[in-house]
Amino acid sequence: MTSRDKRRNEVWFTEESTRDLRLSLRINGELVRKESPYQSIMALDTAEYGRMLVLDGAIQLTERDEFCYHEMMAHVALCSHPNPKKVLIVGGGDGGALREVVRHDSVEAAVLVDIDEEVINTSREYFPTVSCAMDHPKAEILPMDAMVYMKDHKGEFDVIIVDATDPVEMAAGLFQSPFYRDVWEALSDDGFMVTHIESPITDAAVMVPAYRAMKEVFPAVYPYLGFMPTYPSGMWLYAIGSKAHDPSEPVRKAPEGLRYYTPQIHRGSFAMPPFLSDMLDGVTDVSSNY
Amino acid sequence: MTSRDKRRNEVWFTEESTRDLRLSLRINGELVRKESPYQSIMALDTAEYGRMLVLDGAIQLTERDEFCYHEMMAHVALCSHPNPKKVLIVGGGDGGALREVVRHDSVEAAVLVDIDEEVINTSREYFPTVSCAMDHPKAEILPMDAMVYMKDHKGEFDVIIVDATDPVEMAAGLFQSPFYRDVWEALSDDGFMVTHIESPITDAAVMVPAYRAMKEVFPAVYPYLGFMPTYPSGMWLYAIGSKAHDPSEPVRKAPEGLRYYTPQIHRGSFAMPPFLSDMLDGVTDVSSNY
Numbered sequence: 001m002t003s004r005d006k007r008r009n010e011v012w013f014t015e016e017s018t019r020d021l022r023l024s025l026r027i028n029g030e031l032v033r034k035e036s037p038y039q040s041i042m043a044l045d046t047a048e049y050g051r052m053l054v055l056d057g058a059i060q061l062t063e064r065d066e067f068c069y070h071e072m073m074a075h076v077a078l079c080s081h082p083n084p085k086k087v088l089i090v091g092g093g094d095g096g097a098l099r100e101v102v103r104h105d106s107v108e109a110a111v112l113v114d115i116d117e118e119v120i121n122t123s124r125e126y127f128p129t130v131s132c133a134m135d136h137p138k139a140e141i142l143p144m145d146a147m148v149y150m151k152d153h154k155g156e157f158d159v160i161i162v163d164a165t166d167p168v169e170m171a172a173g174l175f176q177s178p179f180y181r182d183v184w185e186a187l188s189d190d191g192f193m194v195t196h197i198e199s200p201i202t203d204a205a206v207m208v209p210a211y212r213a214m215k216e217v218f219p220a221v222y223p224y225l226g227f228m229p230t231y232p233s234g235m236w237l238y239a240i241g242s243k244a245h246d247p248s249e250p251v252r253k254a255p256e257g258l259r260y261y262t263p264q265i266h267r268g269s270f271a272m273p274p275f276l277s278d279m280l281d282g283v284t285d286v287s288s289n290y
Numbered sequence: 291m292t293s294r295d296k297r298r299n300e301v302w303f304t305e306e307s308t309r310d311l312r313l314s315l316r317i318n319g320e321l322v323r324k325e326s327p328y329q330s331i332m333a334l335d336t337a338e339y340g341r342m343l344v345l346d347g348a349i350q351l352t353e354r355d356e357f358c359y360h361e362m363m364a365h366v367a368l369c370s371h372p373n374p375k376k377v378l379i380v381g382g383g384d385g386g387a388l389r390e391v392v393r394h395d396s397v398e399a400a401v402l403v404d405i406d407e408e409v410i411n412t413s414r415e416y417f418p419t420v421s422c423a424m425d426h427p428k429a430e431i432l433p434m435d436a437m438v439y440m441k442d443h444k445g446e447f448d449v450i451i452v453d454a455t456d457p458v459e460m461a462a463g464l465f466q467s468p469f470y471r472d473v474w475e476a477l478s479d480d481g482f483m484v485t486h487i488e489s490p491i492t493d494a495a496v497m498v499p500a501y502r503a504m505k506e507v508f509p510a511v512y513p514y515l516g517f518m519p520t521y522p523s524g525m526w527l528y529a530i531g532s533k534a535h536d537p538s539e540p541v542r543k544a545p546e547g548l549r550y551y552t553p554q555i556h557r558g559s560f561a562m563p564p565f566l567s568d569m570l571d572g573v574t575d576v577s578s579n580y
Contacts, residue, residue: 235524
């Protein structure tokens with residue numbers, strides 16, 4: 001062996017966040033890789049962010065920062081609805097949103113409907129801190145098509161959380177108005193739908209159409225922002241479609257023990273930078289980079 | 291040539307954000323690379339974020355997202371000080387913070403002191419939208435050591451913006467209390483010092499000591515958060531050290547034409563997620579990953 005500096009053996013996972021942008025994480029080990037009927041599933045142990053779930057090449061969650069996403073998906077809607085009793089989670093098979101939902105005393109039933117049972121199984125096996133509420137007495141886990149489920153449960157839910165993967169292939173329909181109309185039908189008269197609509201920086205071409213599709217269905221749509229370190233750009237937009245209430249002000253006490261959400265974070269998250277308002281309002285053309 | 295899929299010629303720049311995390315951007319072309327007496331300087335044209343300035347391997351700014359950083363560095367302090375007339379920028383040789391400072395009618399003089407004249411020259415030549423205020427009548431540009439400058443200008447400045455590179459090598463001292471004492475001395479009786487103290491996710495081991503060092507010098511230190519897509523994790527912490535006023539509420543009108551800052555963003559940015567408060571308050575040990 002010739003003389004050279006001592007080198008380490010290294011494995012890296014790289015996400016192609018966009019055609020022109022990549023995020024790479026050093027990997028301590030591979031936990032599982034499998035193919036479900038719907039997607040490629042991997043669980044990796046990263047040096048920076050703990051265990052990480054990857055679906056079709058896209059980072060879904062890491063142990064270290066998933067609370068940022070799941071707390072903002074659940075508590076903004078739940079803390080601004082006067083009395084959320086029944087909650088539906090569409091997608092979210094990892095169980096992170098479910099874990100946050102069952103923390104609320106008012107919630108009597110939380111139904112998780114994810115089409116891919118393998119995601120549910122993977123989370124149960126490799127992400128115990130995320131899937132920990134799957135056996136909670138309030139929880140019901142259904143591996144099936146949420147569109148089919150919702151057609152049989154009209155007017156039932158106070159809050160519907162749409163925790164979908166990125167809008168490619170099977171999840172693309174979950175960012176369009178026919179799907180949002182199914183959600184509307186499954187909501188109670190004063191219900192909230194909440195979803196994420198991607199990054200204003202790297203995914204504007206998805207975000208704006210998704211926002212407009214929600215506005216075609218709901219009389220009022222309220223966008224709000226949160227930090228999400230392992231999602232592209234770290235700047236993540238959520239939106240609540242509302243039938244009646246204004247979700248920008250919390251009306252109920254948050255559960256104990258949260259790490260991201262507070263009432264102040266809730267209020268502040270609805271403040272939109274002008275560059276983003278201009279995109280949502282159509283002032284800025286997002287078909288090209290702004 | 292054997293048969294294979296058509297491939298494109300591609301060049302990528304990779305930042306080692308941490309030992310275990312990398313961000314890569316596809317490069318359309320290289321504008322300049324040079325060595326100053328202080329650091330390696332590169333300007334690259336990226337496909338995703340426009341032109342990008344890199345110092346010693348770390349992304350300093352991109353054309354597309356620098357407004358997020360520079361607006362938050364300048365306007366939070368300037369809009370919550372009752373009458374900021376004289377402003378000092380320490381570092382910030384690209385001119386982005388300066389551009390935001392001179393927008394304020396109350397400001398009579400803005401002095402930029404950066405030790406590295408080559409950064410100033412590079413920004414003038416390759417980043418016209420960032421350096422555009424360098425010839426503004428209110429602006430004075432001094433390529434020199436800010437510590438030396440401040441010792442000769444005690445009590446003069448209403449706001450001092452410390453726009454330093456990451457705390458390695460020459461900039462390390464700019465995150466420590468002896469430097470903050472020099473800043474204190476150069477401030478007027480009701481002055482603000484504002485700086486960034488890195489990412490709570492990837493740089494906690496820098497952030498917490500910097501915050502504590504500010505608290506050793508200033509009677510009150512107010513941390514606030516902003517999105518910064520091309521900085522590690524996208525979650526960026528700033529802090530204002532104050533002699534008198536509370537900066538968390540704006541008291542003056544913001545300049546026209548901003549793209550990130552609004553009074554609502556200002557207020558919301560002071561909301562701290564509990565995981566971050568716990569780090570700053572010493573509840574969480576940040577010497578290891580939380």
